[in-house]
Amino acid sequence: MTDDRREAFEDRARRYRSKPGLAKHCRICQEPAEYNPSWGVQRFPGRHVVVIDPGGPYGVEFDVFFATHEAVPGRPDHYVKIARVRAWVTDESFVLSTEINGRVEMIADVPPGAYVVENPSGERYAMSAEEFERRYEPDE
Numbered sequence: 001m002t003d004d005r006r007e008a009f010e011d012r013a014r015r016y017r018s019k020p021g022l023a024k025h026c027r028i029c030q031e032p033a034e035y036n037p038s039w040g041v042q043r044f045p046g047r048h049v050v051v052i053d054p055g056g057p058y059g060v061e062f063d064v065f066f067a068t069h070e071a072v073p074g075r076p077d078h079y080v081k082i083a084r085v086r087a088w089v090t091d092e093s094f095v096l097s098t099e100i101n102g103r104v105e106m107i108a109d110v111p112p113g114a115y116v117v118e119n120p121s122g123e124r125y126a127m128s129a130e131e132f133e134r135r136y137e138p139d140e
Contacts, residue, residue, distance in 0.1 A: 016136040018081040040108030
């Protein structure tokens, strides 16, 4: 995707929040790991948080996770996302590189109709429309 096309997508971005009560089962992982979430491979050289998701596990950079999630009282190892995000639907395929703390965490081949989600600190990731609708609602 060219930079001007990316800007056009970003102009369509809306604000979203996690759906209420959507708790994630998570654990801290100290070891290097690799995950295969939507359309790519995600790699972590060391400490991160692994989310045990029904669609398959995925990782989140340690600092990013604890800046965007909080613990669910009375439910060990369960967290809810508290950060608001920006998101938009793609209308063409492109390659998305997710960079965090100067390191490429994931490169994904994103198809048309997918959502690109941007956390407050700027990192971007993609997911199917079905997955996005399961997790997020408009923040109006």
